[in-house]
Amino acid sequence: MMSVTQISTTVKNQELVEKRREQIVLAAIKLFSQKGFHKATLKDLAANAKLSYGNIYDYVGGKEDIIYLIHEYVYGLLLDGLEQVTAQIADPIEKLRRMVRFEFSIMDKTADAILILYYYSHILKNEYLYKLLSAEREHLQRFELVLEECIARGLIKPCIVRLNANLIKGMIDAWVLKRWDLRGHVTASDAANEILDMVLNGLTPKNERMESPGRKEKHDLDGKTIFIANGGTIPASAIISRLVAGNARLAVFTKNILTSREYPVSFIDDPKIRFFSSEEYGPLTPEAYESIAAEYGAIDVYVHDLGQGNTEYPPSEQDVFDAGRRFEEQLRAAQDLAQYFLKNASVRQPDRMIYVAPWRWDRYLNPIRFETALAGAIALTRELSRKSGPYGKKVNCVIPGFLKTPRPSPIESKLTPRILEKISLKRLGKIDDLADTVGFLSAEASDYITGEVIHVTGAIHQNYGEIND
Missing domain, CATH: 1.10.357.10 (Tetracycline Repressor, domain 2)
Incomplete structure (x- = not known):
């Protein structure tokens, strides 16, 4: 929102004054650029700002x-x-x-x-x-x-x-x-x-000359601070590795801060990464996000992994139940933060939001919750990009397919032969395929890309939810 100036107004509601003046300013920038300041009239401006001609004098002289x-x-x-x-x-x-x-x-x-x-x-x-x-x-x-x-x-x-x-x-x-x-x-x-x-x-x-950014090494994320929600999964770990390689600072929100992970990269001592545990901050809410941003600094990019990173097969009844609860928690957190981002779109970062749908292996944990999370990621992307686009925000979604797990896993060894029949490229994807896509969407090279749903799937023949389990 705009600050209230000493320019006179007949309106006593200061919040309304801020809102209407921002409305007038955005319309004026467009109008003056097209017609020139001197040729544009207040009547033109009122029409562009969707205000009555008389009403505009309540906010400017x-x-x-x-x-x-x-x-x-x-x-x-x-x-x-x-x-x-x-x-x-x-x-x-x-x-x-x-x-x-x-x-x-x-x-x-x-x-x-x-x-x-x-x-x-x-x-x-x-x-x-x-x-x-x-x-x-x-x-x-x-x-x-x-x-x-x-x-x-x-x-x-x-x-x-x-x-x-x-x-x-x-x-x-x-x-x-x-x-x-x-x-x-x-x-x-x-x-x-x-x-x-x-x-x-x-x-x-x-x-003592300093290395010029982007000269010797591709530091495409140099100077960016990136928030990773649900940072304890295997896909999220690969994404973290890619973003750090791009020279970003990371705030990683996860349930537990672990000293070792399935993904074979150690992050715990990396000075570019700071972990924030839900055990300390509670569930991921707008209040928790604000607290972390105040503590760590402004967030440029928000990345949310809505999946589980499953590698087990077959799952137990308890695994199915727990997965359903975790899917629901992540989707609810993403929805609450989307509302927060929309409410503050004109005054706060992040400028980029990336939703990472559950990778395909997660469907074998809980198919219904998987499909719900997948549909939720797509819906959030389309709605948030539409409403926050006028403020320069870029919102995209990445849908991972069947990706090779970093280490041999039960689900990969048991299901790969029949899965390959359904994939055009006839192979599993690499986890770096996902990480590099998120890295690209986080960088300035993707500045004109928003509202897109990018499938990193190798082209699955059937609709995403139709491969027989």
Whole structure:
């Protein structure tokens, strides 16, 4: 939501004022970009914002007020977001990387609004122009503080901090101001990496040069913080391994924090991963998620494995009962968090949500609950992507098929021969096929993909639920 300014209003309900002004701002950005500020009328704006012409004067006094509200909207996103993405980050170089990448993401999403401010800020009254410039000064100070911290720790050489903060910000702004020349030649991610390379290698002594992100190794998730729900399954463990390889920070929510797992990778001492146990935080609820985000820092990507990671066959009656309960718990948690994400879509991260349906082996635990969880993952993806898309959120679903278990398992050895008859590729998938798909959906390379249901199944001939058990 937008903060309430000193722009006069006849409405006393402040929450309604925030809501309507955001509605007006989003409509104004679109209208001014299409028609230009001077040609657009308040009558046009009222129609685009789905308000009556008379009603719009309850929230703004004229078009000039809207320019300032656009400024508040954009800078609110920037300043609040910078606070979130650097929370709990001790390394100032990492702070700088996250700040630059976040700035690019906001610049990319709000490019039309930035251009409007660039062209029309001069029409503001002195009072509001002063506030706009003060906000920009506060914005630049965020970069200055990080640069000063880098100098104090000997990570970069002494420099003119105020000048370099402006140079960094100027290079970021060029993504919008020079987009006519840049778009189609480089991506926002490429541009962010080039700026970081220029800044770090240009300011760092030659004998202590820092590795440029994306140069020697594909760090496609560098600077991202990813939340993994139900992180104790075999598929989730493979996903964790892939995301860590991409240089992401992970907050892993699981029932028990184990020192060993079926997936043959040890995570317990990895500094990029922090485990959060349901024994300490209780079940995964919006309140638990908020608590973890406040403690660990803003979450960029949310990944939820709705499965069990079953490897046993045949299951006992108790296994069937327990699996049904766990399926229900995970689906309920995903539904509750989806409502939370929708409610806060305009003001909070994550920007990406990925639902991982149960892998196919889970159907042999409890077919009815399996199909319910599968359908739930697809429904959540479609509904959440539709409603949160206008806020720039990307929501996708991955459906794993029959994947080879990391170690020989009873279910794989007993069922594979008849299963292969139903798969076009005539082989089981690799667990890395699933992990790499989730890694791709977590990275900037998938920035225009949302609402998709991706089958990592090798093309099963029949409908997903129809292979005979």
